[in-house]
Amino acid sequence: MPTRLTEPEIADRLSSLGGPWTRTDAGHLTAPYSFANFAEALAFANAVGERAERANHHPDLHVGWGRCSIELWTHDADGLTELDFALAREISACYDALP
Secondary structure, three states, X not given: OOOOOOHHHHHHHHHHHOOOOEEOOOOOEEEEEEOOOXXXXXXXXXXXXXXXXXXXXXXXXXXXXXXXXXXXXXXXXXXXXXXXXXXXXXXXXXXXXXX
């Protein structure tokens, strides 16, 4: 099982993560992403899904017209782990690489 990060570790990683990532009241990582339409949001969600499958770490995806919000936490650890921050960095890089 992945090791749950401490509060200072979470704060440090969150500050270096940048982008739209914030921490929810429930202690999860979340990021909202905007798109021109539903098709672009869905394509991004699918790209995130492919990365999540490769990492065997699965975020909650909330897709709607022109938006895709990501929510990450490690269920087994009931909190945030290195897996969450690694996937968040991949998701950010995926979004930044979009045309």
